Amino acid sequence: MESCVFCRIVARQIPATVVYEDEHTLAFMDIGQVNPGHVLVAVKQHAENIFALDEAQAAAAFRAAARVSRAIRDAFAPQGLSVYQANGSAAGQTVFHFHIHLVPRHEGDGMALTWPVKNPPREKLAEYADKIRARLG
Numbered sequence: 001m002e003s004c005v006f007c008r009i010v011a012r013q014i015p016a017t018v019v020y021e022d023e024h025t026l027a028f029m030d031i032g033q034v035n036p037g038h039v040l041v042a043v044k045q046h047a048e049n050i051f052a053l054d055e056a057q058a059a060a061a062f063r064a065a066a067r068v069s070r071a072i073r074d075a076f077a078p079q080g081l082s083v084y085q086a087n088g089s090a091a092g093q094t095v096f097h098f099h100i101h102l103v104p105r106h107e108g109d110g111m112a113l114t115w116p117v118k119n120p121p122r123e124k125l126a127e128y129a130d131k132i133r134a135r136l137g
């Protein structure tokens, strides 16, 4: 997609600081850098979100995320690392080309995600699980 900023990065039409590349993925420094060492892993072939990934892209994206995460850990020695991936505006996605954030973390670094736990009864969990399993085939 010509208008997609990540497609343009993959095509090397926009500069990016690349740290890793394979057949299906390109990993580069996020210009936002929540913390030093913050990397984005994007699929090369345009896919809007996780729902649009094919099996090869999905496998490659998470393989690359694990590999680059280990390198970030070794290079920056963070206290932790958050993997963040958003699908759709309601989830906080702002660039509509599948990507995974790898964010080195430190106590008190200010990055936050609210987690409004609902704790439904077990019968509800079974009902939710049935709905998902019915669609997994």
Ligand SMILES: [Zn+2]
Residues within 6 Å of the ligand: 001, 004, 005, 006, 007, 008, 045, 046, 047, 096, 097
């Ligand atoms: Zn794209």
